[in-house]
Amino acid sequence: MQQIGKTPLLTPAEEIELAALIKKGDPAARKRMIQSNLRLVVKIAHDYSHFGLPFQDLISEGNIGLMKAVERFDPEKGSKLSTYAAWWIKQAIKRALANQGKTIRLPVHLVEKISKIRKATAALYEKLGREPNNEEISKAVGMPVNKVAHLKAVSLRPASLDTxxxxxxxxxxxxxxxxxxxxxxxxxxxxxxxxxxxxxxxxxxxxxxxxxxxxxxxxxxxxxxxxxxxxxxxxxxxxxxxxxxxxxxxxxxxxxxxxxxxRTSDEVDEENLEREKMKILKDIAAKNHTEEKGKKSSKNSKKKK
CATH class of the missing domain: 1.10.10.10 (Winged helix-like DNA-binding domain superfamily/Winged helix DNA-binding domain)
Known part of the structure; x- marks a missing residue:
């Protein structure tokens, strides 16, 4: 973290020069542009540090957003890299927070393994210049491929209680x-x-x-x-x-x-009463829906004639 602050920021001219090299596939230029903007990730991650996701996970997700921004950055469109990258970093962090909020809380030992996978994914993304596959992540974290796939799915998709x-x-x-x-x-x-x-x-x-x-x-x-x-x-x-x-x-x-x-008997009585009310409302809604369908069917029949 201390090393991040020591990396000098890029001048507008350097951004243009590095962007051109990155388009040609220069890994050194890509690495320099990423490292020069890591402090931006830390700054934005701090703004989201009170939403329940570990700070290191926020940084890992933000780094992936930064890498995507670096790959897509086009200085000819007139925007500064920091402005363009901030949007990608925030989107990556917000997506991670949203996914976390939609899932039923998992045991601590699983959360720790998911965090390990996230960090390895970000590191491999930087190293490879692309999204790593499950086999590559498996080797990095020392877990079976099927377990990596399962934990990634658990952490990224919303829970369903209708199963x-x-x-x-x-x-x-x-x-x-x-x-x-x-x-x-x-x-x-x-x-x-x-x-x-x-x-x-x-x-x-x-x-x-x-x-x-x-x-x-x-x-x-x-x-x-x-x-x-x-x-x-x-x-x-x-x-x-x-x-x-x-x-x-x-x-x-x-x-x-x-x-x-x-629960007290009063609570049970109140619940039963509310259930009866809901049943009546549902019956009325169903009746209105049936009548509405009948009217539409009748209109369609007249049009055909």
Whole structure:
């Protein structure tokens, strides 16, 4: 970090000269332009340091944005590199923060490995001048290729609570947390509380169980995996995956049921009343929708005649 401050800034003339060399594929020019603007990444990362992502991760993401800016920078368009690069750096950081905000919190040991992958990706991007593939990242971090691919997917895609769960797959994970379409304050509070329960449970699970839950239900946003796929990933049988999955789900259900039992009778009555109201509103909406479709169908029939 101290070395960054010692690197001199580029003059406008140097920016133009280096940009021309970079277009010709000069790696030394590319490296110099990147290093001369790393302090900009640090400055922008500080502005986003209170949003929950580790500072080093912010810098890693910002560096990738800077590298993309350097590759695309065209001084003939009239803008300074710092102005142009700032947009790319901010976009990269904002994307990382948005992805983090959309995912259910993962156990600390997984977060640390994801952070390691991010740092290695940024370092390889600078070294290779392109986005590194999973094999290259695997060698850099000392993890199996399939694990790198899985952790990248977990960290970059939004969580889904609509994934079918259980043996019959007639229930989804959202059913364990309550109706997310509820609009009353009471229901909102219950949903938030139950999501927190899931987060707490995930943070207490060992790496294998947390990954099984994540893979089976797409908690990291990737497509849910079958029992066979998860079994192949861990080298265990389909039946063993099912047993582990059901044990975890039972623990989640037990905690949710315990939370429900702690509600007062007034809260239960209020919830039941709100459910009845919602049912009536849904019935009215459905009726209006049916009537509207009937009117449109009638109009279309008249037009055809």
């Amino acid at each position: 079918p769960v259980g043996d019959t797959e007639k229930t989804n994970l959202g059913d364990l947390l309550g109706d997310e379409s509820a609009t009353t304050p009471l229901q909102d509070l219950q949903t938030k509380s139950r999501v927190n329960v899931i987060k707490q449970l995930m943070s207490k699970l060992n790496e294998r169980d947390a990954t099984i839950l994540t893979m089976r239900f797409g908690l990291g946003g990737e497509d849910p995996k079958t029992l066979e796929e998860v079994g192949d990933f861990f080298g265990i049988t389909r039946e063993r995956v099912r047993q582990l999955q059901n044990a975890i789900l039972k623990e989640i259900r037990d905690v949710v049921k315990e939370e429900d039992r702690q």
